[in-house]
Amino acid sequence: MAEARKRPLTAADKLTFLITLVPYLIEQVRVSVDEAAAHFDTTPDAIRRAVTLIATSGVPDEQGAVLPGAGMFDIDWDDFEDNDRIKFRQAPLQDQPRLSGREAAALLAGLQTIASLPDFGGRSDIAALMEKLTRGSVVAPAAVAVAATEADETLLTVRHAQAQRQRLRLEYTTTRGVTEEREVDPIRLDTVDGVAYLRAWCLTRDAERTFRLDRMRSVVAVGPADDHADSSSDPAQLIDDLAGQLWVTVRLPKDAVPLIADYLSPTAEFTEKDGTVDVPIALAHEGMIGRLAARMAGVGAIIEPASAVAATTEWARAAIAAQSGD
Amino acid sequence: MSAEPASRTVPVDERQFSLILALIATDVGLTKAQILSTVTGYAGRYSVGGDNTALERQFERDKDDLRELGVPLETIDTAGAEGDTKLQRYRVSQADYPLPDDIVFSAEEHALLSLAAQVWREGSLSDDSRRALVKLRSLGGVAGDAVIGYAPTVRTRDAAHEPLTNAISRGRQVEFAYLKPGDAAPLTRRVSPLALVQHEGRWHLHAHDEDRDAPRTFLLQRMLGRVRLLDTPARAPRPDEAEHVMAELRELWQRSTALVRARPGSEAEVMLRNRRGSESEGDALRVRSTDLDVLADELAAFGADVRILEPADLVSAVVARWSAVEAAHG
Numbered sequence: 001m002a003e004a005r006k007r008p009l010t011a012a013d014k015l016t017f018l019i020t021l022v023p024y025l026i027e028q029v030r031v032s033v034d035e036a037a038a039h040f041d042t043t044p045d046a047i048r049r050a051v052t053l054i055a056t057s058g059v060p061d062e063q064g065a066v067l068p069g070a071g072m073f074d075i076d077w078d079d080f081e082d083n084d085r086i087k088f089r090q091a092p093l094q095d096q097p098r099l100s101g102r103e104a105a106a107l108l109a110g111l112q113t114i115a116s117l118p119d120f121g122g123r124s125d126i127a128a129l130m131e132k133l134t135r136g137s138v139v140a141p142a143a144v145a146v147a148a149t150e151a152d153e154t155l156l157t158v159r160h161a162q163a164q165r166q167r168l169r170l171e172y173t174t175t176r177g178v179t180e181e182r183e184v185d186p187i188r189l190d191t192v193d194g195v196a197y198l199r200a201w202c203l204t205r206d207a208e209r210t211f212r213l214d215r216m217r218s219v220v221a222v223g224p225a226d227d228h229a230d231s232s233s234d235p236a237q238l239i240d241d242l243a244g245q246l247w248v249t250v251r252l253p254k255d256a257v258p259l260i261a262d263y264l265s266p267t268a269e270f271t272e273k274d275g276t277v278d279v280p281i282a283l284a285h286e287g288m289i290g291r292l293a294a295r296m297a298g299v300g301a302i303i304e305p306a307s308a309v310a311a312t313t314e315w316a317r318a319a320i321a322a323q324s325g326d
Numbered sequence: 327m328s329a330e331p332a333s334r335t336v337p338v339d340e341r342q343f344s345l346i347l348a349l350i351a352t353d354v355g356l357t358k359a360q361i362l363s364t365v366t367g368y369a370g371r372y373s374v375g376g377d378n379t380a381l382e383r384q385f386e387r388d389k390d391d392l393r394e395l396g397v398p399l400e401t402i403d404t405a406g407a408e409g410d411t412k413l414q415r416y417r418v419s420q421a422d423y424p425l426p427d428d429i430v431f432s433a434e435e436h437a438l439l440s441l442a443a444q445v446w447r448e449g450s451l452s453d454d455s456r457r458a459l460v461k462l463r464s465l466g467g468v469a470g471d472a473v474i475g476y477a478p479t480v481r482t483r484d485a486a487h488e489p490l491t492n493a494i495s496r497g498r499q500v501e502f503a504y505l506k507p508g509d510a511a512p513l514t515r516r517v518s519p520l521a522l523v524q525h526e527g528r529w530h531l532h533a534h535d536e537d538r539d540a541p542r543t544f545l546l547q548r549m550l551g552r553v554r555l556l557d558t559p560a561r562a563p564r565p566d567e568a569e570h571v572m573a574e575l576r577e578l579w580q581r582s583t584a585l586v587r588a589r590p591g592s593e594a595e596v597m598l599r600n601r602r603g604s605e606s607e608g609d610a611l612r613v614r615s616t617d618l619d620v621l622a623d624e625l626a627a628f629g630a631d632v633r634i635l636e637p638a639d640l641v642s643a644v645v646a647r648w649s650a651v652e653a654a655h656g
Contacts, residue, residue, distance in 0.1 A: 014339035095424030100396030103458035110442030143521035145568035193527040214600040255550035294626040297647040301654035316652035322630040
């Protein structure tokens with residue numbers, strides 16, 4: 001959640017906080033500003049501002065008239081100002097709000113994803129939790145779902161070794177098509193859109209490396225691992241095997257850029273002309289050129305450097321030749 | 327008399343909070359004029375007998391925002407004047423607003439929910455789950471961030487994801503440009519969005535295609551340009567829409583197979599062998615996919631390291647991709 005906290009709060013976030021804070025304060029009866037701040041993982045100042053806002057909010061009566069200061073909230077101002085304690089004697093909106101259809105859907109689909117992890121296999125409490133979320137939603141949760149994938153042998157072996165602090169010996173095939181034997185100490189395991197990545201200390205390279213589980217030809221545990229510091233790398237940056245030093249420029253319609261989204265660096269500069277863009281892309285090695293071109297088949301092309309263009313033609317011809325059995 | 331000095335600019339969250347308070351305190355409901363002339367955030371700018379068009383538009387947006395946040399807003403027609411927006415009254419349903427009393431979460435359940443929220447890294451689902459966690463926090467029990475050393479992440483990078491989630495939750499039709507593989511140019515599709523499903527790492531939209539009057543499933547990756555929300559209401563999804571689509575995709579995945587041979591020792595060989603559902607057949611591999619075009623994309627990427635044996639459709643789809651690459655670089 002540290003990730004989420006850095007982002008500035010939207011109006012929707014602030015409103016959610018306000019309508020959630022009231023039932024909490026009522027339930028606590030009397031609570032210190034610090035304690036409330038700790039509970040909501042926010043600052044004491046944010047709590048003070050919110051409480052002041054709530055306490056001075058007014059409600060129009062049935063005729064629509066509002067008298068200034070005659071709100072329905074009744075707070076013990078002395079206790080608040082002198083002791084930094086919050087105590088509402090009276091408040092509307094005492095009820096805990098329901099989840100919106102989208103909020104429930106986001107948590108439900110997240111739970112579906114969690115439930116398919118080997119760690120959570122066979123846990124019945126997740127289903128009960130999902131049922132509660134569905135009932136706690138004000139409308140039927142929006143239909144958003146993530147298909148469960150069963151853990152395969154490789155994932156189970158790697159996960160077990162990670163949990164037991166075991167060293168692993170891998171036969172690993174790189175994007176260059178070279179298979180190497182590596183000994184690694186697992187640090188962290190991530191799956192991104194169903195693809196599993198192991199962040200590990202590679203004893204063969206004496207450095208931290210990322211390994212895609214589907215490039216492992218074999219994996220066995222070979223005794224205890226050494227201790228290593230937690231990896232600071234972000235899971236989103238795990239997919240680093242596409243990035244590299246070989247620069248090519250591709251040209252494609254602007255609308256088609258999503259097709260090559262995972263090749264783009266976040267700082268990529270586009271040159272746009274008549275709905276077409278030229279985008280520089282860094283590839284790991286020459287073997288990736290054909291792969292990139294295939295992604296844009298029928299839509300775009302690599303236009304620079306000339307050597308990359310020639311390599312692409314070569315690559316496509318070789319593929320067609322291999323297919324026709326020549 | 328006005329509830330506020332006209333000079334003060336009231337922040338959005340404060341105005342919307344006052345609106346909720348006003349609408350939940352009333353049993354009979356408030357008319358738009360009553361709301362605009364009395365509720366903090368509108369009242370200071372309300373002109374009696376004058377033009378309040380801008381305020382009215384703001385009220386409409388606020389209503390949408392509150393519904394998005396799960397506040398059950400009701401519109402009550404005056405008997406004999408159905409549909410007359412001047413006489414319509416608004417209120418927040420006191421029956422539907424509160425979370426049912428028996429919904430409580432254990433510390434362990436809070437930890438699971440926190441893990442579930444962490445699945446989303448970005449976009450609207452991440453915002454939605456963050457707000458959901460805040461709401462559930464009022465229930466007391468708070469678990470620290472659960473750490474299991476193993477984090478699944480689902481990305482929602484497709485630009486289409488957010489507008490489609492919005493359209494589904496608001497029940498509105500959408501329009502987008504869709505590039506079907508093999509077509510030279512994208513076609514505009516107008517659909518009722520029904521469910522968003524991630525299967526085999528790809529986001530799919532299941533929808534009712536309004537022009538073709540038939541159900542269709544689209545890959546978000548192939549939606550080009552912007553997804554536009556239309557004012558036209560969408561047809562309602564069935565209650566089990568997502569499970570239904572998922573079962574369909576699973577069934578399709580079981581049934582749609584291809585036979586390929588990969589160069590021994592190549593990256594293609596290890597990745598295709600490790601692919602979910604792959605089975606050896608002699609020196610070839612039987613691989614599965616929900617969509618021949620998606621599979622053709624994946625196989626084409628391996629170039630001369632793969633040879634497709636069957637089906638014939640897939641052979642021509644992959645060769646067409648290679649030929650297109652050759653033509654574009656020749």
